[in-house]
Amino acid sequence: MRTESDLHDYLRDRNLSATAIEYIRQSWINPSRMVGVHARTNVVSFVPSRKLHGKTYSTESRSPERAFLTLCEFDDDVICALDQPDPIQIERTQKNGNRRRGSYTPDAVILTRNVARVVEVKGACDVENYLTKNPADWTRSESGDVLFLPARKAFAELGLEHVVYVYDHEDRFLVENLDLILQARDQESPVVLDRNSAKKLLRNACAITLNDLRVKLKLKDLTPLIHAIDKGILVADLKKHRLANSTSCLVSLNRDLLEHAIELSNKQRVYWDGLAESGDLQLIPTLKSAEHALKRLKKLQSEYTTRSIRRWKTQVKLGLERDLSEFQALIPMIHLRGNRNRKIPAVVDELLMDYLLHSFAQEQGISIYRGYLRYKDLALMTHPQFNPVSRQTFSTRLDQIPREIIGEARGGKRKRNAMTAPTDPQMRSLKTTIPWQRAAVDHYLADIFLIVFSRSGEVYVERPWVTALVDLATSKILGLCISFCSPSRRSVSKVLRDCVRRHGRLPREIIVDRGADFKSVYMASFMAHYGLILSMRPASYPEFGGEVEGFFGEFLKQWLCQRPGNMADYKEVRSVDGNKAPRKAAILQPIDFYEELWTFCEWRENKCRGTGSNSIEFEFSDGSERYPFYAKQISYDSEFITVTAVEDKRYSFSYQKGINIKNIWYYTPALKKLNGRAKKVDVRIDPENPNLIFAKIEDQWEPCYSSEINAYSAKCAAHQLVEGMIKHEASNLRAKIGHQHDLELAKKIRELDEFKKQTKTTPMLDVTILEDEPAVAENIFSHAIGAKLRPINIQKWGA
Structure with missing residues (x-):
């Protein structure tokens, strides 16, 4: 389905009511979903839909919603799936049995060959929970379909069918395989x-x-x-x-x-799903319990008769009635020992938990000992008839509180997420195993100083930012760039360009964090232009993005710590004298750092690492050759560099000189078309080439060049990149250096004037100007008036 006209024809042929048609049309024009606003642990994605011919479908989770979209894309009966429609009013059943009206927003609308359906997408665990806790609203039909009755009733009044799609974790292989087949369809x-x-x-x-x-x-x-x-x-x-x-x-x-x-x-497999289950300690004892059972069994076989032996014989007899062997019946139940009833009075327990959750959890940096003393003082004042708990009990009850609750109280979302318990490994999404299927981008402020400008006896240094694009299947570095500016659209553009120059392709899906550079219109439009999937990991969640962070950590610990000017050991840097500081030891230029960065990558990707039998480079090359259809083939051409150029503000231009940006003039003859028609033009700045910009002239992006473009084109790749970085990204830093040098000049002039005044080396003489002197200088030809002129002797000049 390509246009709104196609949608209108489809809805008209299905004899839908005017209300239903308008509801579906709004979902086509303006989906109500703003994915990721409340995302905590889920990865949101913006997926180009084949059936919508380039339009993007947004998903709030990698498992249920991405799986649902994959199934819709693969199912020939589904014409297309539309993003989240507008909310409607439904009546839900409350816990007390009363019914209450409220807003409800379904997840999608699907248009099949016969009927249009409104869909709610849920995971199987969530559905089972709803069926158990709210049977008045959630039920299962005789055919096995799950029904959400309030939504089903409300949409039936609109003339639409409401269905619930239940994602089962057992379908994870099916969804991955269907997605792979869909990608292969695009490859001839x-x-x-x-x-x-x-x-x-x-x-x-x-x-x-x-x-x-x-x-x-x-x-x-x-x-x-x-x-x-x-x-x-x-x-x-x-x-x-x-x-x-x-x-x-x-x-x-x-x-x-x-x-x-x-x-x-x-029959030869070591493991399959569901093979390992929890085992009863009475059937599978610990070694210590098994040793006790064997000793008892040996005594039973002896001729002695004691009170304990008679008790063990009774245990064996009762065990046989429960189909237990003699050995199993004699296993001691040590794990059942202990009194599990609460011994602390209720008032003491309530005060303790209230203090831990609302006072101690809020205190930054307080030790358990100091916290216990404050609790003890409060307890003696609040319930003097009961003793406070011991320090051991205080620590035990503190440990029983989930770590994320303490983390959120003391450090907010980020600390809460860092202290949250991991998810069940069996229920996690499948990790990618194919190169180019999924990659991640992130930034790192390198722990080293580079020389930006040097003069006799003095250098000016700056820490560079490193941006890396990492393949998640193999940990291969697909692209790198360095910058002296904070992360921005320019950094993203540079790393994507580097990937295309090196490989002639881009990964199908790129995962990023929620930084402003990744959430920009530039990033979204670039991904949509080439039909790539943009996914955003949860905010303030350190566990995500570990692949890129791992590369940065390796570079720091294995290479950077051995280079001059590094600050890898932060504690050591804090304790040294100023003349021994890392910035004083810097000797690397930006081009040196860039070349060393790629040297480290080459070494890293060919070394023996982990438990794998192949290097990163071998796994990447082999996987890319076997599954070539995941990578998006892209040529490094005029279209690509124009699309990746970063759009800037509108600039004034001169018909004689062109466009001036940071004291550099750019010109193209096409500017003549704007004579008398415009005073400013839209500009896209090339993030790498300081001698190229694109100006919007009529309906074209016209390249404009500076006077140094010819010399720039003759340089090698590394020098081109570094020159662009220095001119584009170090201009503000160099301006500060220039300002500092101008201050030095003013200081020198002031010191020289003060020195001359103190030593009187330059006498001050009074100069008298005569008032009757002519104000106008004498004409140099006045002496020639009336003078005799010598005749000119003309001679012939020969060759």
């Missing part, structure tokens, strides 16, 4: 696998792995095989196997043969 392949060819290859095997089949066919990548699965020529279990794991994913010619092969292979 010179090899086409038909059914006859597949039968010849599999005539001696009921199933084969994707990678083995690729080797048999001598294919460079897996694209033809993914196309064959998409067309039904090959069959794969998309719910249990991952197409991203080509060495384990089995394919066959029909479902029966595939299930037989999977059953045989599963």
Whole structure:
């Protein structure tokens, strides 16, 4: 569906009411969703929809909502999915049984070939909780569909059907596989696998792995095989196997043969979902308890009879009635020991918890000992008839309070998130395993000083910012840039350009934090222009973005700490004399730092690391070759550098000189078109080339150049980048240095004047000017009047 006219035709043919048509039309024109406003732990994404031909669909979570969109994109019955529509009024049932009207906003509208539906997207755990706690509003039909009755009733009055899509964690492999197939559809392949060819290859095997089949066919990548699965020529279990794991994913010619092969292979597997469960200590004892049980069993087999032995025989008899072996029946229940009833009086317990949650939690830096003393004083005053709890009990009850509650009280959201317990590993989203599928961008203020300007006996230094684009599947550095400015749109543009220059492509999805540079219109428009997914991780959540932070940490600990001018050991830097400070040891120029940064990356990506059997570079190259369809192919051409140029304010221009920006004149003959028609033009500034800008002239972005463009084009890549950084991003710093030098000049002149006055080396003479002297200088030709002139002797000049 491309235009609003197509939408109008669709709705008219479905005989919907005027109210329903207007409701769906508003969802097309202006979705009500502002994703990520209340996001805490979820990743929000802006995903270009194939069925909406470039329009972006926003999702508030990676699992339920992204999964729902993937299924809609893959389902041929769904024409398109529209973003969150407007809220409506529904009647919900309260805990006391009363019904109350309130606002309700569904998650999406889907237009299928037969009917339009309003959809609520929920996870399976949430749905089970609703079904248990609120059965008056949530129910399950005979067919197994989950119904939210208040919304279903309200939308029925509008003439629309309301449904609930339930995302089950068991569908995670299916969703990932469908997404991979959708990406492969965009990739053309010179090899086409038909059914006859597949039968010849599999005539001696009921199933084969994707990678083995690729080797048999001598294919460079897996694209033809993914196309064959998409067309039904090959069959794969998309719910249990991952197409991203080509060495384990089995394919066959029909479902029966595939299930037989999977059953045989599963017998050798070490683990599968649901294999490990919690075990009863009476069945699986600790080593200490097992030792006690064996000793008891040995005594039972002896001829002695004691009170304990008679009791153990009774335990064995009762155990046999519960299908327990003699060994299991004699296992001591040590873990059940202890009195679990509260021994502290209620008034004491209430005061203790109130103090811990509302007083102690709010105090910054107070120790447990000092906090206990303040509690003890308060308790003696509040309930003198009861003793305060001991310090040990005070510490125990403090430890029982969730760490995130203390963290939020003392450090806000960021500390709360840092102290929050991790999520269940089994319920987490799948990590990407394919290069170019997902990458992350972040910034780092490098712990080193670089020389910006030097003169005899003195240098001026500055700390650079490093921006990195990291592939999340392999930890490969896709792009880097350095800057002397704080993170901005310019830094983002530079790192994306670097990636395209090096690889000729960009990752399909880029994950960023919620900084202003990433939330800018520039970033959103760039991603939409090339059909890429922009995802934002939760704000103030240190656990996210660890891949990029890990690279920065490696660079600091393994390389930067060995270079002059570094401040890697912050404690040491704080304790040294001023003449030994890192800024005094700086010798690296920006070009040196840039080249060393890439030298470290090359070493890092080819070294042995972790538990993997391959280097980063090998994993990246191999994965990129097998799955080439995830990367977005982009040429580094005029369109790309124009799109990535950073739009600035409107500038005045001169018809004779051009446009002046920071004392640099830029000109293009196309400016003549604006003669007498405009006084200012819109400008996009190239973030890397200081000799190029783009001016909006009529309906074109025209490149404008400075006079140094020819000399700049002859320089090598590293020198071009550093020159642009110095001119663009160090101009303010150099202006401050120049201002400081001008002050030095004024100081020298003042000191020289004071010295001359004190030593009287320059006598002050009074000069008398005669009043009768002519005010106008004598004409130099006045002497020639009346003079005799010598005749001119003309001679002939020869060659």
